Amino acid sequence: MNNIKIPKIEFNSEKTGFCRFKKIKDNKYLLTNDVGEYVILPHVKFKKFLKGEIKETDSLYPILQEQGLIRDRMNFPALISENQQKNLFLWQGPSLHIIVVTLRCDHKCIYCQASSQGFNNKGYDLDVETAKKIVDVIFKSPSKSIAIEFQGGEPLINWPVVKFIIEYAQEKNKTEKKNLELRLVSNLSLMDNGKLNFLVKNSVTLCTSLDGPEKIHNMNRIWLEGNSYQNAIKWLTKARKIYKSKLENKFRPGAIVTVSRFSLKYPKEIVNEYIKQGIEAIFVRPLTPLGVAKEQWQRIGYSAEEYLKFYKTLLDYVISYNLKNPKTRFHENFAKIILAKILTEYDPNYLELRSPCGAGIGQLLYNYDGKVYTCDEGRMLDEDTFCLGDINKISYNNIISHPTVKSLCLASCLEGLACDQCVYKPYCGVCPIYNYATAGNIFSQLPTNERCKINKGILNFIFEKIQNKKIKEIFIKWSKFTLPIK
Amino acid sequence: MKKITFLLNSKITSLEAIYSTCYSFIDKFYIYLDKNKDNFVVALQLKEGEKASQTAVEGEFRNELLNNLLREKIAKNNAKLREYILGQALYSSTPSEIEEFLSKTGENYVEDPLGIAIPWEEKTKSKSKTKKKAKSK
Amino acid sequence: MTLKLNKEIYPVKAVQKAVSFYKQVANFKLKNSQNYILVSAAIDKNNEELVKNEFLNFVLGVIRQ
Numbered sequence: 223m224n225n226i227k228i229p230k231i232e233f234n235s236e237k238t239g240f241c242r243f244k245k246i247k248d249n250k251y252l253l254t255n256d257v258g259e260y261v262i263l264p265h266v267k268f269k270k271f272l273k274g275e276i277k278e279t280d281s282l283y284p285i286l287q288e289q290g291l292i293r294d295r296m297n298f299p300a301l302i303s304e305n306q307q308k309n310l311f312l313w314q315g316p317s318l319h320i321i322v323v324t325l326r327c328d329h330k331c332i333y334c335q336a337s338s339q340g341f342n343n344k345g346y347d348l349d350v351e352t353a354k355k356i357v358d359v360i361f362k363s364p365s366k367s368i369a370i371e372f373q374g375g376e377p378l379i380n381w382p383v384v385k386f387i388i389e390y391a392q393e394k395n396k397t398e399k400k401n402l403e404l405r406l407v408s409n410l411s412l413m414d415n416g417k418l419n420f421l422v423k424n425s426v427t428l429c430t431s432l433d434g435p436e437k438i439h440n441m442n443r444i445w446l447e448g449n450s451y452q453n454a455i456k457w458l459t460k461a462r463k464i465y466k467s468k469l470e471n472k473f474r475p476g477a478i479v480t481v482s483r484f485s486l487k488y489p490k491e492i493v494n495e496y497i498k499q500g501i502e503a504i505f506v507r508p509l510t511p512l513g514v515a516k517e518q519w520q521r522i523g524y525s526a527e528e529y530l531k532f533y534k535t536l537l538d539y540v541i542s543y544n545l546k547n548p549k550t551r552f553h554e555n556f557a558k559i560i561l562a563k564i565l566t567e568y569d570p571n572y573l574e575l576r577s578p579c580g581a582g583i584g585q586l587l588y589n590y591d592g593k594v595y596t597c598d599e600g601r602m603l604d605e606d607t608f609c610l611g612d613i614n615k616i617s618y619n620n621i622i623s624h625p626t627v628k629s630l631c632l633a634s635c636l637e638g639l640a641c642d643q644c645v646y647k648p649y650c651g652v653c654p655i656y657n658y659a660t661a662g663n664i665f666s667q668l669p670t671n672e673r674c675k676i677n678k679g680i681l682n683f684i685f686e687k688i689q690n691k692k693i694k695e696i697f698i699k700w701s702k703f704t705l706p707i708k
Numbered sequence: 709m710k711k712i713t714f715l716l717n718s719k720i721t722s723l724e725a726i727y728s729t730c731y732s733f734i735d736k737f738y739i740y741l742d743k744n745k746d747n748f749v750v751a752l753q754l755k756e757g758e759k760a761s762q763t764a765v766e767g768e769f770r771n772e773l774l775n776n777l778l779r780e781k782i783a784k785n786n787a788k789l790r791e792y793i794l795g796q797a798l799y800s801s802t803p804s805e806i807e808e809f810l811s812k813t814g815e816n817y818v819e820d821p822l823g824i825a826i827p828w829e830e831k832t833k834s835k836s837k838t839k840k841k842a843k844s845k
Numbered sequence: 846m847t848l849k850l851n852k853e854i855y856p857v858k859a860v861q862k863a864v865s866f867y868k869q870v871a872n873f874k875l876k877n878s879q880n881y882i883l884v885s886a887a888i889d890k891n892n893e894e895l896v897k898n899e900f901l902n903f904v905l906g907v908i909r910q
Binding site for chain 1 (some may be wrong): 866902903906909910
């Protein structure tokens, strides 16, 4: 049996401030601090930093000092202010409120995570009375900004209730005076001019799915009544024109990509489709094994490695498009969110990438039957583990102080997990419900967690790219597209 | 390489650092830990489908252990400073109860509808005057 | 299947948590000896090695949490 020799670690306890670190390519070290500022040091400089031998005349010194890495030169007021800014979301209260107005849908998407019901099925629609109670509870949130997001199934199937909620919420907001945002997530199959005009008039942001060129989109999103791709493009194009003319592009209709196994071969084609349609951003996220996606995982799912190969090709392509077209605003949204955390003093409050996650404290989901869940993922499981109660019986205070909400906070607080040692901790997040769905436990065994592998892989890639001066300029531009929390 | 076992001097390394190091290897290895008088005993067994050489594994484990020992030192050495900074950051972000109350009552706290700002002496003087008047009637 | 877990390395609470989670797999029994916790369970011989190894890793994960 070998006895592994452990050399003495040279470390200056007076000079070396707190950082997380990791060895990266080319014998360099990536260091990050608690608020996500970073520095990349060659091996030799890293050793000098640990020994406290970086001189004040060194060009690195002011960077290290500003980031609080020189222990005896810390600017406490500045560090406190930065920490405060980055953790502002902790005091907000739930700002995203998802209302599932119906579980019925007219599409049969191969990856449906919501386990939608058939168009003609009965008993899956939200009624007006329950909708009113939901809106009343939503406005109890102390958050100054409230986003009400309609989801399904296909929300347009229950249009009367969508309309009611929009009107009722706006009426209530005359006295509540919140920064109210209304969003509709729809496949657009039932869109018509009347509905579109109503949505424009009430400044409702529209979001649809566009999985890529026609072949890929229709392979993923099956609509027996027609061509899903052609219909989505028709209404998305129309909506974008009307929103531009009447709302000065303020609530730009957008689209998201869901990546199935069939999408993996076509990263560039998917990007080209978005550029062709004039959509300013592409939001790429991996599939979560929930709902139908879980049942079909063997057919439509993929490993972290397979997804990362796809994503890196896609992001590289978007970067090269930006390099060739300097005036473009076209970007990848997930990368943009991470870059805002790396390159700005703000936190974009993306609920999946924060500590603790948004379940119950950043978002809530209100199902068609009045049941309240911690988040969108919470309702996608085929069980009520993450149900907080019935809107007819439960108060806002009961909802947010529910033991399940506390458990999810604990399970997603990175400071209490192995994540706390990871160099990427300031930019990352954990989904306890994903952990529960994949491993039966809200706490995950991280090295085997596919979501952890994906996030790490993306962050490795971004930090590799950020060392290129021209790409860093593009990244800085993207990071500013995110508005700060005020 | 199927199974590899090595010793780590328990006076030089820490159990926490060993836990952290082992944890980062559990995707590719099954790990068993034990202790004798002066050493921790680490046994790593490759999972099915994984490949690695003994030298490479020992080297990677040693490097990761060194990193974790260093992380431990840095974290321990800076714990109080970080607690202070984060504590101050969170404390100064807490909405003040007074500010919340004032924002709800609006400007009419100046009008003092409940008479809270009236001194006790004034209140009792005016009450006793009212009583005297009632008696004289 | 029998495992000897050194008490200095494997905290009793972590082992108990792991056993509780693994009750779906088998009926685990814990026994205290001077320096070790003895974990035993009746497992099908074909799966014994796998369950033992996965259990060991699981306990490490619980300790790390």
